[in-house]
Each structure stands twice: as structure tokens, then as C-alpha cells.
Amino acid sequence: MQILEIEDLNSGYGKVDVLLDITFSMKAGQCFGIVGPNGVGKSTLLQTIAGAIKPKSGSIKLLGNEISGRNPEDIVRSGLALVPEGRQIFGGLTVMENLQLGLTGRADKKTSHQAIEHVAELFPVITTHSKQQAGLLSGGQQQQLAIARALITDPKVLLLDEPSLGLAPNIINNLFSNLKRILEAGTTLLIVEQRANLVTKFADEILILREGLIQDRLNKIDAQDENKLKKAYFGLGANE
Amino acid sequence: MFAKSWVKGLTRFSFTEIFIPLIIVAGSSLWLSGRSTSLLLFIKFTLCYLMMVLSLQVFVGNSGVLSFGHGSFAMVGAFVSGLATAPLVIKQHAMSLSNLWQPLVDFKLNLGMSLLASAIAGGVFAALTGGFLMRLNGLAAGIATFALLGITYNILFNNNHIGPSNQALPGVSQFSSLTLPLVLVLLAMVLVYFYNLSRLGRTLRATREDNMASRGLGINIVRVRWMSFMFSGLLAGLAGAMYAHVGGAVQVQDYYLGFTFFTLAMLIVGGSASLWGAVLGTIVVSGVSQILLMWEQSTPVLGVTIHLPIGTRAIVIAGMLVVILLWRPNGISNGNEFKLPNFLSKIKVS
Amino acid sequence: MIQTILNALSLGGTYALASLGLGLVFGVMRLVNFAYSELITIAAYTLVMTNQLPIMVSFLFSVVVTSLAAVLMELLIYRRLRGAAPAIMLVASFGLSKLLQQVYELCFGALPRSASIAPWMSGELKFAGVSITNASLITAILTIVLLLAMRYLLNKTSFGIQLKAASADFRTARLLGVRANHLISLAFVMSGVLAAFVGAILVVGNPQVEPMFGMNMTILALVGIVIGGISSLPGSALGGFIVGVILSLLNTWLGNGRVYSYSWLFAAVFIILLVRPGGLLSKGQEMERV
Numbered sequence: 065m066q067i068l069e070i071e072d073l074n075s076g077y078g079k080v081d082v083l084l085d086i087t088f089s090m091k092a093g094q095c096f097g098i099v100g101p102n103g104v105g106k107s108t109l110l111q112t113i114a115g116a117i118k119p120k121s122g123s124i125k126l127l128g129n130e131i132s133g134r135n136p137e138d139i140v141r142s143g144l145a146l147v148p149e150g151r152q153i154f155g156g157l158t159v160m161e162n163l164q165l166g167l168t169g170r171a172d173k174k175t176s177h178q179a180i181e182h183v184a185e186l187f188p189v190i191t192t193h194s195k196q197q198a199g200l201l202s203g204g205q206q207q208q209l210a211i212a213r214a215l216i217t218d219p220k221v222l223l224l225d226e227p228s229l230g231l232a233p234n235i236i237n238n239l240f241s242n243l244k245r246i247l248e249a250g251t252t253l254l255i256v257e258q259r260a261n262l263v264t265k266f267a268d269e270i271l272i273l274r275e276g277l278i279q280d281r282l283n284k285i286d287a288q289d290e291n292k293l294k295k296a297y298f299g300l301g302a303n304e
Numbered sequence: 305m306f307a308k309s310w311v312k313g314l315t316r317f318s319f320t321e322i323f324i325p326l327i328i329v330a331g332s333s334l335w336l337s338g339r340s341t342s343l344l345l346f347i348k349f350t351l352c353y354l355m356m357v358l359s360l361q362v363f364v365g366n367s368g369v370l371s372f373g374h375g376s377f378a379m380v381g382a383f384v385s386g387l388a389t390a391p392l393v394i395k396q397h398a399m400s401l402s403n404l405w406q407p408l409v410d411f412k413l414n415l416g417m418s419l420l421a422s423a424i425a426g427g428v429f430a431a432l433t434g435g436f437l438m439r440l441n442g443l444a445a446g447i448a449t450f451a452l453l454g455i456t457y458n459i460l461f462n463n464n465h466i467g468p469s470n471q472a473l474p475g476v477s478q479f480s481s482l483t484l485p486l487v488l489v490l491l492a493m494v495l496v497y498f499y500n501l502s503r504l505g506r507t508l509r510a511t512r513e514d515n516m517a518s519r520g521l522g523i524n525i526v527r528v529r530w531m532s533f534m535f536s537g538l539l540a541g542l543a544g545a546m547y548a549h550v551g552g553a554v555q556v557q558d559y560y561l562g563f564t565f566f567t568l569a570m571l572i573v574g575g576s577a578s579l580w581g582a583v584l585g586t587i588v589v590s591g592v593s594q595i596l597l598m599w600e601q602s603t604p605v606l607g608v609t610i611h612l613p614i615g616t617r618a619i620v621i622a623g624m625l626v627v628i629l630l631w632r633p634n635g636i637s638n639g640n641e642f643k644l645p646n647f648l649s650k651i652k653v654s
Numbered sequence: 655m656i657q658t659i660l661n662a663l664s665l666g667g668t669y670a671l672a673s674l675g676l677g678l679v680f681g682v683m684r685l686v687n688f689a690y691s692e693l694i695t696i697a698a699y700t701l702v703m704t705n706q707l708p709i710m711v712s713f714l715f716s717v718v719v720t721s722l723a724a725v726l727m728e729l730l731i732y733r734r735l736r737g738a739a740p741a742i743m744l745v746a747s748f749g750l751s752k753l754l755q756q757v758y759e760l761c762f763g764a765l766p767r768s769a770s771i772a773p774w775m776s777g778e779l780k781f782a783g784v785s786i787t788n789a790s791l792i793t794a795i796l797t798i799v800l801l802l803a804m805r806y807l808l809n810k811t812s813f814g815i816q817l818k819a820a821s822a823d824f825r826t827a828r829l830l831g832v833r834a835n836h837l838i839s840l841a842f843v844m845s846g847v848l849a850a851f852v853g854a855i856l857v858v859g860n861p862q863v864e865p866m867f868g869m870n871m872t873i874l875a876l877v878g879i880v881i882g883g884i885s886s887l888p889g890s891a892l893g894g895f896i897v898g899v900i901l902s903l904l905n906t907w908l909g910n911g912r913v914y915s916y917s918w919l920f921a922a923v924f925i926i927l928l929v930r931p932g933g934l935l936s937k938g939q940e941m942e943r944v
């Protein structure tokens with residue numbers, strides 16, 4: 065069953081078109097990676113799907129329902145959450161308050177208590193530092209909090225924008241093993257990553273974004289092949 | 305280098321952009337003022353407002369920084385000009401002036417010199433305060449200019465050593481005809497137009513588009529803003545003085561919140577980005593205001609009389625400002641200079 | 655002496671409430687609402703016009719009217735200006751403020767409307783040799799209770815957390831499900847409720863209500879939030895409090911020079927803005943971003 069379907073999506077800022085014509089779809093429980101050079105519009109794509117940027121045209125369907133043009137606060141309630149680039153946690157609020165914000169985006173309020181316990185299993189920082197100001201956490205802890213906060217909204221589809229940014233290698237490994245567990249629990253993942261090798265290991269497909277279009281799609285096996293990946297990334301296509 | 309930049313500015317000069325607004329202002333002033341004495345007075349006051357709106361356009365329009373503080377330059381200009389031209393008898397005997405500082409009692413200039421002195425006073429005051437204000441951005445700047453207005457008003461309202469405090473200073477010499485105020489305004493329009501075209505004006509507008517980028521280009525934003533703030537203060541001082549010479553009296557309340565609101569409304573309604581916007585806004589707001597005033601007094605306008613309750617005028621002006629901000633945030637002129645309607649410019653070509 | 659301190663504290667508290675009312679709205683939409691002044695004024699008019707009702711009924715009525723006015727203001731004007739340049743919103747609120755003043759003038763006349771509201775308030779209370787007026791005691795207690803209530807609301811309720819989050823970063827807050835329209839409307843309601851309290855406190859002290867009744871308070875509360883830090887709610891309240899206390903002390907100490915206390919306050923604003931453009935409690939140059 066298709067959980068997320070994007071068709072002919074065009075988006076950008078003011079008169080500038082950043083994304084020209086994006087089409088792809090995902091099945092429930094899949095994980096896709098999006099790679100592409102800096103500034104091609106990966107963040108723009110995720111923000112558009114999550115409703116923070118209004119698309120100029122095209123369609124975005126979540127579980128068969130059209131969500132393009134809707135408010136971000138409604139989209140998160142219908143089951144799609146974004147962990148934004150740079151984490152964007154609220155530094156002035158405590159860890160627990162950050163999580164409580166996530167609860168506002170939860171359709172089912174009754175189970176919120178279990179939800180907090182559930183994400184706390186994945187991310188122990190939530191219980192160990194619950195009263196601490198979030199701004200005082202380390203980078204890795206902040207990333208954990210940002211993901212936990214999004215998970216608390218009970219998403220069926222989770223978008224992550226460069227989760228590894230600014231983190232040390234061992235922390236990144238830990239992060240991705242957590243993401244793997246989230247995926248195994250049935251959440252659909254769409255991950256933007258500069259470091260392609262991080263996602264190739266467990267993504268079902270890698271989309272390569274360039275010049276406002278998805279220039280190439282690699283399946284799991286091809287993506288593991290560094291040469292094929294590089295060729296696709298730099299646009300050295302079939303005629304090379 | 306100055307010459308070069310001047311020429312560069314002139315390359316974008318368009319005859320109609322400046323000439324038509326000049327003709328409109330001069331023509332309508334002369335035509336209307338001949339019709340009745342009350343209209344003559346209205347035209348004189350409108351010219352003062354136009355001077356003030358031009359002053360605001362120079363700074364607010366080009367820098368994009370909102371100023372609530374220009375009323376203080378007008379106050380200072382009015383006080384200088386008023387004290388310089390009020391007769392000695394009044395200065396010595398008016399109750400409100402019994403504590404006036406002696407050098408101010410002796411201070412005496414003729415009308416022309418007093419206008420010059422008030423322009424200089426406005427410019428100097430702007431230069432002094434601009435050194436602080438121009439370092440601020442956005443909202444902080446807006447609020448700081450408000451504080452400036454508050455301080456100037458508070459001091460002038462309460463201190464009877466430097467002026468009539470909260471009383472009116474009567475006996476200020478009045479313009480004997482329309483000529484002087486009209487010529488001053490037309491001159492100011494030409495100056496403002498060329499200022500907007502000049503390298504300084506264009507640089508300032510560049511800083512408005514993008515603060516960071518212009519800093520990167522090595523533009524000293526504080527200095528560029530400061531220069532235009534001074535020029536603008538000069539015009540505001542002159543506007544304040546003209547207002548005193550039209551009314552024949554100076555009272556500090558005349559230049560406070562109501563004045564600030566009325567002139568900002570003119571600028572925003574017309575469109576702050578161009579000379580034409582300033583002119584158009586002043587004409588439209590004053591025109592509407594005058595028509596409503598006449599209807600409030602049950603006087604016919606072009607044969608039409610509508611009886612309006614007193615106070616309608618101010619409501620309509622404030623409402624106009626809000627509606628324009630909602631529907632056309634760049635004002636009626638949409639930020640453009642005057643352009644002939646399409647069919648007219650075609651006729652000229654053929 | 656006790657009276658002086660109590661006056662300073664209650665005036666400080668009143669300004670803190672007013673600054674908080676302005677700060678709440680600024681937080682969620684980066685709008686400096688000059689028309690807050692007209693909310694205070696309508697609260698005061700309502701109290702005066704419904705003077706024949708029992709005081710509590712009359713006050714409740716004024717809270718309802720004022721918060722309704724605040725919500726309408728948002729719905730009809732500010733909602734359409736969301737995301738516009740701060741300068742545009744500033745001018746719009748200035749215009750709206752003037753507009754409402756004129757409407758009041760048309761409805762209630764330019765001359766003050768007055769009524770004796772709760773005459774027992776001006777009575778005096780004596781104990782241990784000091785006497786204080788009922789009004790200043792009640793004001794002091796009321797503001798302390800209100801400030802504590804606001805503190806509770808902001809720190810302990812979901813609404814408060816959402817409000818703080820939205821003030822820091824509205825975009826991210828929405829991504830987590832914070833409903834923009836609800837939150838902004840609620841912020842306006844609260845701002846209106848605070849204005850009603852401020853209006854009531856003012857009208858007890860000075861029952862002469864005219865169209866510009868709330869103006870001074872609003873301008874000084876604005877000074878307060880600038881001093882305290884415009885994007886921090888505790889900062890707004892603190893700044894307002896400081897302004898009130900300083901003003902009250904200046905009025906006592908300056909003697910005849912007290913007419914210039916506004917100038918001193920405004921001068922303080924200049925200096926603080928120059929040294930810390932974001933206010934005393936700000937962490938960085940948040941004004942630049944605005």
C-alpha cells in the first residue's frame with residue numbers, strides 16, 4: 065500500500081522555483097534516502113511535504129488523502145512528522161517541555177503517557193535529563209530529543225533532515241541504530257543525508273536530487289556500489 | 305568621483321517623473337487657493353504637510369527604517385522659527401514666556417532667515433541624535449525614534465525657559481502669500497527627487513533590500529543612513545517652521561502624536577518608496593480630509609453636501625491607512641515614480 | 655514611607671501586567687500592538703458606563719468586552735498582516751490605535767466620562783501607625799496574584815509551553831502541532847484580559863476616562879518590554895515592573911522636576927537599546943532578526 069505519494073511537485077521561495085517536478089511514492093514501512101549537493105533543495109522538499117512551505121503546484125498524498133496546501137499543524141496530526149535540519153529544539157524549555165510540545169501534535173491524547181515511556185526506552189536522555197534546559201544538552205542528546213519529540217506525535221511517516229549533522233562518528237552510529245529500530249517498528253522513514261554511505265546501508269531506495277528534479281533512483285544493491293552512487297550523484301549518467 | 309556618481313544618477317532621470325508632480329502641485333495650489341480664503345489656508349497647511357512627508361520619504365522611504373521621531377525635528381524647527389519672529393512685546397509680556405531665557409528674548413531674525421535657521425536646527429538635531437539612532441535596526445530603531453519624540457515633547461512641553469511650554473506662542477510672523485511656501489516645497493521636491501536618484505539614495509535603498517549583503521559590499525550602513533537622516537531632519541525642521549508661519553503661532557502639541565500619525569499616514573497611503581508616492585499620499589489624504597471637514601461643517605463640496613458627524617474625518621483617515629496597509633502595502637503609487645498612463649505616452653510617441 | 659514603597663510596588667506591578675499583555679502578543683506574532691492602549695481604554699469605559707451594576711458584575715462585563723475587542727482586532731486586522739514586515743505591522747497598529755480613539759470620541763465624546771467606582775477604595779487603612787489607601791493595598795495584592803497566576807500559566811500549562819515555544823520559533827512549533835490560529839487568538843484573549851485588569855486598576859486611581867486614557871500606560875509599558883527584553887515574557891514583565899518602580903520613585907524624589915521623569919525613562923531606553931538591542935534579559939541580538 066502506498067503511504068506517501070508525491071506527484072509533479074513544484075515548490076520554492078517567492079518567484080524562485082527550487083523544486084521543479086518531483087514525483088515518487090513510498091510503501092508503508094519503507095525507508096528512502098535523499099542525497100544531493102548542498103543547496104539543491106533537499107530541505108525545501110521535506111519542509112514542503114511537512115507543510116511549512118506551501119507548494120506551488122502538484123500533489124502530496126498521505127494514506128491516499130491530499131495534504132498539499134494544508135497547515136503543518138494539521139499535517140502532523142494526520143501522521144507525518146519532520147525532524148528539521150539543525151534539530152531546532154527549544155533551548156529555553158526543559159527536555160520534558162519539549163516533549164510535551166510534541167504531544168500537541170498527537171491525534172490520540174489518551175495514550176500520551178505510554179508514548180513518553182515508549183520513546184524514553186529508545187532515548188534514555190529523556191528520563192535522565194527531563195528537567196534540564198534543552199539548550200544545555202550535548203549535540204547528540206539534542207538530536208535524540210528532536211527525534212523523540214517528533215516520534216511522540218505518533219507519526220506513520222517520519223522525515224529527517226540531515227540528522228548526522230555536527231555529530232561525532234560513534235554518536236552517529238548510535239543514532240542510526242536507533243533509526244533502524246524505529247523503522248523496524250513499522251514507521252516509514254524519509255532521510256536526507258549528505259553522507260550517503262550512512263543511509264545506503266538500510267534504505268530501500270536512494271533518490272538523487274539535482275537541478276530541481278529527481279535525477280536518479282538507486283535500489284539498495286546499486287546504492288551500496290560506490291561507483292554507481294558517485295556517477296549518479298555527479299550526474300555522470302548512462303552516456304558516460 | 306562625486307561628479308561621476310551624479311551623472312550616473314542622472315542617467316535614470318526621467319523628465320515626466322519630476323516635472324508632472326511639480327506641475328500638479330503648483331497648478332492645484334494656485335488654482336484652489338484663488339477660490340476662497342479658507343481654501344488658501346488649506347493649501348498653505350497642505351504644503352507644510354507635503355514638506356514633512358517629503359522629509360519622511362527621504363529617510364523612511366529610502367532606508368526602510370520606520371521613524372516616529374521626525375516630529376521632534378519639526379518641533380525644534382517651529383520653536384526656532386517662532387521665537388525668532390515673534391515680536392519683542394509678546395516675548396516680554398506673554399504670561400507663558402515670563403521665564404524665557406534672555407538670549408532667546410533677544411533672538412530676532414526676519415522670516416527668510418528664520419526659515420533657514422530652523423532648517424539648520426532640524427538638521428543639526430537629526431545629526432546629533434542620528435549618531436545613536438542609526439546604529440539600531442528594525443523594531444529597536446522604530447521604538448527608539450518614538451522615545452526621541454517622547455523626550456523632545458516632554459522637555460518642550462514642560463520647560464518654560466526655552467519656549468512657551470504647554471501654551472501657545474502667539475504673534476509668529478505669517479507668510480504674506482502662497483509664493484514662498486510653494487517655492488520652498490517645489491524646490492524640496494526637486495532636491496528629494498535628485499537625492500533619491502543619487503548614489504547616496506540608491507546605496508541606502510540597497511541596504512534596505514539586504515542588510516547583510518550591503519555590509520559585505522563594504523557599505524557603511526550607519527554612515528549612509530545618517531547622511532539621509534540629516535537631510536531629512538533639515539526638511540522636517542523647515543516643515544515645522546512653515547507650519548508655524550502658516551498658523552501664526554507655535555504650540556508643541558501640534559507636532560506630537562496626531563501630527564506624526566497624520567504625516568506617516570500620508571506617506572504610507574501614497575507609498576513610501578517614491579517622490580510621487582509622497583506627493584500623491586499628501587494630496588489624497590489632505591484632500592479627503594478637507595472634503596470631510598467641509599461636510600462635517602455642512603459646507604457643500606462641488607455642490608454636494610452630506611451632513612457628517614464631527615470626528616468622521618479622523619476615523620476615515622485612520623481607516624484609510626489601515627485598509628491601504630491590508631490591500632496595497634506599497635501604497636497607491638505602488639512604490640513607483642510618476643508614469644504617464646499608457647495611452648498618453650503612446651500618443652506622445654506617434 | 656511605607657506608602658511610597660507600596661505605591662512603587664503596585665505601580666510596578668501594574669506596569670508589569672501591561673507589559674506582559676503587550677509581550678504576549680509580540681511573542682506570537684512580532685507585533686508591537688499600539689492599539690493595546692485602546693483595549694485599556696475600552697475596559698475603563700465599560701467600567702464607568704456600567705457603574706450602576708455591582709462592581710464584580712461590572713468588572714466581569716469589562717473583561718468580556720475587552721477580550722472580545724482584542725480577538726476582533728486580531729481577526730479583522732492583524733491576521734491579514736501576519737508575516738508582513740514589522741514596520742508595516744507597527745504602522746498598522748498605530749493606525750488602528752488612532753482609529754479606535756476617534757471611534758471612542760464619536761461614541762463617548764472627547765471630554766472625560768467619570769463615575770465614582772467603588773468609593774470605599776479611597777478609604778484608608780491604619781495599622782501600627784502607618785496608613786495606606788485601600789486602593790493601593792488592593793492593587794498590590796491583585797497584581798501579585800495576577801503575576802503569580804501568569805507565571806503558573808506560562809510555566810505549568812500546555813498553553814504556556816506552546817506560547818513560549820511559539821515566541822521562540824513559531825515555524826518549528828507548528829511542525830509539532832501547535833495550532834497557529836488558536837494560539838494567537840488565545841494570546842490576544844489573554845492580552846485583553848490583562849488590559850481589563852490594567853484598565854480597572856487605572857480607573858480606580860483616576861476615574862476620568864477619555865479617548866486617550868490608555869495611551870500613557872501603553873507607551874510606558876512598551877518602554878518596559880524594550881528594557882526587559884522584547885522577546886522574553888519574563889523579561890517583559892520585569893521591564894514593566896522596573897519602569898513602574900522607577901517612575902514612581904522619580905515622581906517622589908524629583909519634586910518639581912518630576913515632569914521630566916518620562917524623559918529620563920526614554921533616555922534609559924536609548925542607552926539600553928544601544929548597549930543591548932534585545933533588552934536586558936536577551937541572550938543575543940534578537941532585534942536584528944526582527
Ligand SMILES: Nc1ncnc2c1ncn2[C@@H]1O[C@H](COP(=O)(O)OP(=O)(O)O)[C@@H](O)[C@H]1O
Nearest residue numbers: 077080082100101102103104105106107108109
Ligand atoms: N528561506 C529561503 N528563502 C529563499 N531562498 C531559500 C530559502 N531557504 C533556502 N533557499 C534557497 O533554496 C535553495 C535550496 O535550499 P535547501 O532546500 O536548504 O537546500 P539543501 O537542503 O539541499 O541544502 C538554495 O538555493 C537556497 O539558497
Ligand SMILES: [Mg+2]
Nearest residue numbers: 106107108149
Ligand atoms: Mg538542507
